Amino acid sequence: MSREIPAVLQKARALFDDLTPLATDCGRLCAGRCCQPMEGENTGMLLFPGEAAYYEGLPGYTVQRTPAGELLTCSGSCQRQDRPLSCRLFPLLPVLRPDGVKVATDLRAKPVCPLARQGKSALRQEFVSAVRICGQLLAQDEQQRPFLEKLTSQQDELKALRKQFGGGSHV
Ligand code: SF4
Numbered sequence: 079m080s081r082e083i084p085a086v087l088q089k090a091r092a093l094f095d096d097l098t099p100l101a102t103d104c105g106r107l108c109a110g111r112c113c114q115p116m117e118g119e120n121t122g123m124l125l126f127p128g129e130a131a132y133y134e135g136l137p138g139y140t141v142q143r144t145p146a147g148e149l150l151t152c153s154g155s156c157q158r159q160d161r162p163l164s165c166r167l168f169p170l171l172p173v174l175r176p177d178g179v180k181v182a183t184d185l186r187a188k189p190v191c192p193l194a195r196q197g198k199s200a201l202r203q204e205f206v207s208a209v210r211i212c213g214q215l216l217a218q219d220e221q222q223r224p225f226l227e228k229l230t231s232q233q234d235e236l237k238a239l240r241k242q243f244g245g246g247s248h249v
């Protein structure tokens with residue numbers, strides 16, 4: 079059984095070992111909606127490159143390889159040390175802009191997360207800073223940077239769609 083993931087991902091994940099979006103448990107606001115499967119949808123958390131190795135043989139987790147990337151599904155509860163980076167960052171995301179790494183509200187989070195609808199100014203600022211530092215670490219890594227670029231493009235596409243069909247943006 080392997081729990082070996084790239085060192086940069088270990089560092090990125092460790093930034094959030096004790097840091098959550100609010101000082102209190104935000105799951106009480108919404109009954110932990112981001113951890114519940116959505117009916118009729120093939121939900122899962124997108125894994126960063128090399129992160130799937132952590133979940134090989136780990137009970138309660140399944141990795142699916144899909145056109146969107148490697149998706150992790152879980153049982154709806156987890157030990158904090160096993161939480162993938164996507165869950166640690168949620169509902170924010172580092173994005174790559176010409177003038178560097180920026181912190182955006184993940185537009186995919188808006189339908190489920192009340193914090194995402196409020197925007198990052200409502201969150202603990204240490205958490206927002208950790209997302210920025212995480213993005214800077216990943217942007218310097220040759221395996222992770224293209225993945226961040228892809229996530230950034232997806233956010234931009236969603237933003238354009240929201241603009242076309244209605245809905246605000248916090249990016
Ligand atoms: S949906 Fe948002 S508010 Fe609810 S537990 Fe997840 S991050 Fe916290």
Ligand code: SF4
Nearest residue numbers: 113152154155156165
């Ligand atoms: S891994 Fe943990 S934090 Fe992520 S969706 Fe599953 S239960 Fe929620």
